[in-house]
Amino acid sequence: MKKFLNDPVNFVDEMLEGIYKAHPAVTHAAGDLRCLVTAKTRPGKVGIATGGGSGHLPTFLGFVGDGMLDGAAVGGVFQSPSAEQMYQVTKHIDQGAGVLYIYGNYTGDIINFDMAAELADLDGIAVRQVVGNDDVASSVVGEEHKRRGVAGIFFIYKTAGAAAAEGLSLDEVARLADKARLRTRTMGVALSSCVVPEIGHATFSIGEDEMEIGMGIHGEPGISRKKLAPADAVVDEMMGRIIAETDYKAGDDVAVLVNGLGGTPLEELYILFRRVSQLLEARGVTAKHVWVGEFATSMEMAGASISILHLDEELDRLVAAPANTPFFQHVAG
Amino acid sequence: MKKFLNDPVNFVDEMLEGIYKAHPAVTHAAGDLRCLVTAKTRPGKVGIATGGGSGHLPTFLGFVGDGMLDGAAVGGVFQSPSAEQMYQVTKHIDQGAGVLYIYGNYTGDIINFDMAAELADLDGIAVRQVVGNDDVASSVVGEEHKRRGVAGIFFIYKTAGAAAAEGLSLDEVARLADKARLRTRTMGVALSSCVVPEIGHATFSIGEDEMEIGMGIHGEPGISRKKLAPADAVVDEMMGRIIAETDYKAGDDVAVLVNGLGGTPLEELYILFRRVSQLLEARGVTAKHVWVGEFATSMEMAGASISILHLDEELDRLVAAPANTPFFQHVAG
Amino acid sequence: MQTLKAADLIYLFKSWKDLFAEQREFLIALDGKVGDSDLGITMSKSFAAAAEALEAEGEAAGIARLLRTAGATMARTAPSTMGTLTATGFLRASKAVEGRDALETADMAAFWRAYRDGVAERGKAKVGDKTLLDVLDPIATTLEAQASAGAPLSDALKAAADAAEQALEATKSMLAQHGKAAAFQEKTVGLQDAGATVGAFLIRRMADFVASR
Amino acid sequence: MQTLKAADLIYLFKSWKDLFAEQREFLIALDGKVGDSDLGITMSKSFAAAAEALEAEGEAAGIARLLRTAGATMARTAPSTMGTLTATGFLRASKAVEGRDALETADMAAFWRAYRDGVAERGKAKVGDKTLLDVLDPIATTLEAQASAGAPLSDALKAAADAAEQALEATKSMLAQHGKAAAFQEKTVGLQDAGATVGAFLIRRMADFVASR
Ligand SMILES: Nc1ncnc2c1ncn2[C@@H]1O[C@H](COP(=O)(O)OP(=O)(O)O)[C@@H](O)[C@H]1O
Ligand SMILES: Nc1ncnc2c1ncn2[C@@H]1O[C@H](COP(=O)(O)OP(=O)(O)O)[C@@H](O)[C@H]1O
Ligand SMILES: [Mg+2]
Ligand SMILES: [Mg+2]
Ligand SMILES: [Mg+2]
Numbered sequence A, B: 001m002k003k004f005l006n007d008p009v010n011f012v013d014e015m016l017e018g019i020y021k022a023h024p025a026v027t028h029a030a031g032d033l034r035c036l037v038t039a040k041t042r043p044g045k046v047g048i049a050t051g052g053g054s055g056h057l058p059t060f061l062g063f064v065g066d067g068m069l070d071g072a073a074v075g076g077v078f079q080s081p082s083a084e085q086m087y088q089v090t091k092h093i094d095q096g097a098g099v100l101y102i103y104g105n106y107t108g109d110i111i112n113f114d115m116a117a118e119l120a121d122l123d124g125i126a127v128r129q130v131v132g133n134d135d136v137a138s139s140v141v142g143e144e145h146k147r148r149g150v151a152g153i154f155f156i157y158k159t160a161g162a163a164a165a166e167g168l169s170l171d172e173v174a175r176l177a178d179k180a181r182l183r184t185r186t187m188g189v190a191l192s193s194c195v196v197p198e199i200g201h202a203t204f205s206i207g208e209d210e211m212e213i214g215m216g217i218h219g220e221p222g223i224s225r226k227k228l229a230p231a232d233a234v235v236d237e238m239m240g241r242i243i244a245e246t247d248y249k250a251g252d253d254v255a256v257l258v259n260g261l262g263g264t265p266l267e268e269l270y271i272l273f274r275r276v277s278q279l280l281e282a283r284g285v286t287a288k289h290v291w292v293g294e295f296a297t298s299m300e301m302a303g304a305s306i307s308i309l310h311l312d313e314e315l316d317r318l319v320a321a322p323a324n325t326p327f328f329q330h331v332a333g
Numbered sequence C, D: 001m002q003t004l005k006a007a008d009l010i011y012l013f014k015s016w017k018d019l020f021a022e023q024r025e026f027l028i029a030l031d032g033k034v035g036d037s038d039l040g041i042t043m044s045k046s047f048a049a050a051a052e053a054l055e056a057e058g059e060a061a062g063i064a065r066l067l068r069t070a071g072a073t074m075a076r077t078a079p080s081t082m083g084t085l086t087a088t089g090f091l092r093a094s095k096a097v098e099g100r101d102a103l104e105t106a107d108m109a110a111f112w113r114a115y116r117d118g119v120a121e122r123g124k125a126k127v128g129d130k131t132l133l134d135v136l137d138p139i140a141t142t143l144e145a146q147a148s149a150g151a152p153l154s155d156a157l158k159a160a161a162d163a164a165e166q167a168l169e170a171t172k173s174m175l176a177q178h179g180k181a182a183a184f185q186e187k188t189v190g191l192q193d194a195g196a197t198v199g200a201f202l203i204r205r206m207a208d209f210v211a212s213r
């Protein structure tokens, strides 16, 4: 296992110690390193919490900061944080305006966030939940509630974070986050496996010339495994699936996120984006906001995903708003 | 070869097409995709040009933008751009105040930038050069002029870019850039090889349990190859070499860059930074500015480097200044 | 042994801890087929933590209190799906046996009924959805039947374990509807459910433990 | 053939192109030992481009013009150390043979002297630093001696190629002072220099080419 590690058991906590040292803008609550919260809460603002397993940096905790989130409960590698941790984060970030949970559609996380919401409710904290389910590959149309949440959650964060920063109410922030969720689609492809530190070997094996379309960010099997095709053909297949279930029309604007899974060079992500942009242009659709880089990784997995958010006027405004978090900065144009 | 590629021959140009589509803040000069320049030059400002091989994103071209650089000549993977391309970039970005070249200490780049400077001189453009040589592993003390330039060039860019943005003269910008150069040290370690697209296989082989201390960002052999040690021990060895040839004193401030070489998860970089920070604290030295992430990569190489800039008052001011480029944003605290 | 006392419960958790230490790699591999490979880790970690916590608490705390400690410890140490569901199960079982010093067959039926209901409520799965619930339900119903028939605890648990293993076998033909496996419907057919495997392990070890003492 | 004419030069570049296509993998491996593995790529690419450009330009352009095209094309297509140095070499050689229709031994001496001086000036290396210069220098001096002795072109080139190969062999015992290899001083001992290898290839192929026609 080729990793910079001390004892694998301490992987997450040592990572967090590094993060707190590097970024004074975030701190932890309840004496628990894994309850990461912003160092400056803003009275009256809707709080936004997220949470989920480690191993996906900058998702989830990396987006805690100005114009984005207020707290994140941090789990073990690919494991949900506990309900208790989510609850502690909730209590810390609530500023009287309630808290919105945004997280990915995984049973472990749902069960724990549900528990946390019950606990917060007993304290009189209003909690709303938006559960990201952008991964087109993980279930068919009509069964969207079964889909996994992957990199597209970034757009939900960005939208909700900007809405909360504008001072909107919990209902309004939740409405906008949910709108971003409903209008986001992601397709991924993996070329190699990740290695979970405590497991120490590849989660799955894949041939030297193979790719897996639709693989999940924990190594969950995808839709089809085939011979690695040229980059353009890979994008054509991924975009084909996204476009088939959306209604982009000429003149529409979208936001695009080309996300690396951890082991793929940035150069290659731009080769993928080039093709995405050609396909959108061919339909008269404008990629108005573009991010290319690592946003939701799977440790050292080689691979990429394409997420597209179908903009409307208010989503456009919120996506464009400034943000400044330890792992993500956006200077408004 | 597990890459998202079309024809490997088009790797760099397709990457650039993607970059231009994604980032309207940069464009190209002289009808040559490989002459990347900022879309908004500022009259009277010292121009800053860089250049070098592709395969290191976000280095080099990723730092063209506000508060940083004005142009970059883009070479093939790990190959110098041509003197002609450097010259075209120089002509485009000169705003009457002269142009500073900042690039890495590689013979190919030097020879070509020298040629370009001669051509620019014929046009009456004042050119100064600062050649990054931060890689401690690549030559002994006393022979620093033989050292390679690696991730620490980021600090030279940041310093010079901020100085130029302040409206300082070419001499002054060059002086400050050179000061940042002299006060920057980097040590790297590699765990796996990169793959050059046109070559198609690993540049070097390394055992499943080995690391190479001091390896260059093109796969140049390092100082020693040994069994992969725990993360803290790796950092201790790297920092030991940096500290041995610097004069950090209690109360001093430094800027730290923990850089991933392409294939190493961000989580692990924070585990490394955690140890860096412990070692600095033990000496009473403050890591005043910290960046952790990918800044100078070697395609998909697994590995990391640690760069430290010994701050003084004026370097502190310049490093802290805001910047906004397609690949790097910094919101001044 | 025809009742399970607080001291026994502490030993049982130790035995469960050993069981999941042994089955760690097997469960990693099983969960890896249509999941994320963490089940071996979370189960071994959470039962180890629970066994330690019970040991520390000591038999004087009583059965209900020990079960609560087990549940709370597991919720903290392994908040994955199975970790949280297992924690929920023990927390509900704790309530169901409140005030009992020694569990007989009828108490054990109440224990597993509460365990099943807790998992069902928290996970919102139905019997037949290819989850843990598919073995919890026959465990609970078998124990109820055994209690009505006046069977001694060891016989009742053996019957429940047999029923659980049959039910586990039956999960092979089901299509996963929940958790990470749900995305791979057809691919899950032929594979036994990982969480259900844990459920069958739990009851079989409990039966063997009671039989051997 | 005792002179090299414009038409020959076009064929010679084709032959060099074939040579570096054949030697591509060998040079990648050689440069990989204490360098960055690109030499095989840059040399095959730049000679292919130069050969094509000369073909397109045609013999009517004359020798000096053709050499200039070769140099300019190479500078554009392969701006690595060797690419740029080789380009510089041909550009300087072009100036040195300005006005000549056919190169005799004395012209060839001027050609390689200019080539060597260009490389030395641009690269700032000295003889003995384990670079290309270590074969360029004996090539130039041997040709000068052969010219003084009145040797015909094919004999002179053969002597120069022999000298180059000896000089190449001698680079094995040197310590690299420049380029990517410089950081690995002791490790470079025992290895022949990659750039010098290219130089020896160039002159040997030129000698063979002239001898065979
Ligand atoms: N909604 C649910 N209700 C009950 N059991 C479930 C549910 N979802 C999943 N499971 C069980 O959880 C098992 C997987 O557990 P675990 O590996 O902990 O999940 P994860 O790693 O996805 O958090 C499945 O085999 C299944 O038996
Ligand atoms: N300063 C120099 N002067 C002359 N030749 C040099 C110099 N530096 C390097 N070389 C030659 O260049 C060769 C390497 O060429 P190349 O692979 O193109 O370099 P790079 O890949 O580093 O740009 C060396 O083997 C050496 O012969
Ligand atoms: Mg899990
Ligand atoms: Mg090179
Ligand atoms: Mg699992």
Ligand SMILES: [Mg+2]
Residues within 6 Å of the ligand: D031, D035, D036, D037, D038, D039, D080
């Ligand atoms: Mg080379």
